[in-house]
Amino acid sequence: MITQNNTPRPNFAVEPPGNRWLRFLYPKMYVPSVTSIDPQQLYSRGIRCVLFDLDNTVVPRDKTCLSTEVAGWIKSLGERGIKVCVVSNNGPARLSRVAGIEEIPSVCRAIKPRKHPFRKAMKMLGVTPGETAVVGDQIFTDILGGNRLGLYTILVMPMPGKEYWATEMFNRRLERLVLSRIIQSGTGGGEPRSVGDKR
Numbered sequence: 001m002i003t004q005n006n007t008p009r010p011n012f013a014v015e016p017p018g019n020r021w022l023r024f025l026y027p028k029m030y031v032p033s034v035t036s037i038d039p040q041q042l043y044s045r046g047i048r049c050v051l052f053d054l055d056n057t058v059v060p061r062d063k064t065c066l067s068t069e070v071a072g073w074i075k076s077l078g079e080r081g082i083k084v085c086v087v088s089n090n091g092p093a094r095l096s097r098v099a100g101i102e103e104i105p106s107v108c109r110a111i112k113p114r115k116h117p118f119r120k121a122m123k124m125l126g127v128t129p130g131e132t133a134v135v136g137d138q139i140f141t142d143i144l145g146g147n148r149l150g151l152y153t154i155l156v157m158p159m160p161g162k163e164y165w166a167t168e169m170f171n172r173r174l175e176r177l178v179l180s181r182i183i184q185s186g187t188g189g190g191e192p193r194s195v196g197d198k199r
């Protein structure tokens, strides 16, 4: 799964680690972008709701408009019968500035990895933890928060663009350590893995 220029090519189901604490930091899948996630595969494994992060997951932090591809992906979730909700650490002002997000239910000022915002979103949508996936670009907020509740967690590569200074200073440095282990444990490297292939 390492390309010629040594760039990890994340597109695989992740093998859970033996260490129970590390397990909280490991996603169930690691993919290049949200558009790599197939709604049909999620549906087949019982997922009826996707809680997704905003910045650098569906829109770059310095942009205010969803790409056509990402907007299409969100629409395709709905068409497959999967409910969606944004769970973001941002305040409502940022969410209201992103075109294409206004129609989607949201929980803002989430302070992930707290459990509360995910529980609140699931309650709003009327779904159980077993039916819920979390999609985000940060291990120590999105993935850790989702794993604490036993949700199906999917890590995406962060979209290129500006990062919040504290994210770059602390979270990303720690993430690199965890990511190197996750990439070693990856089962992919060839064709994209289906969500249900390995767990």
Ligand SMILES: [Mg+2]
Residues within 6 Å of the ligand: 053, 054, 055, 056, 057, 136, 137, 138
């Ligand atoms: Mg993010």
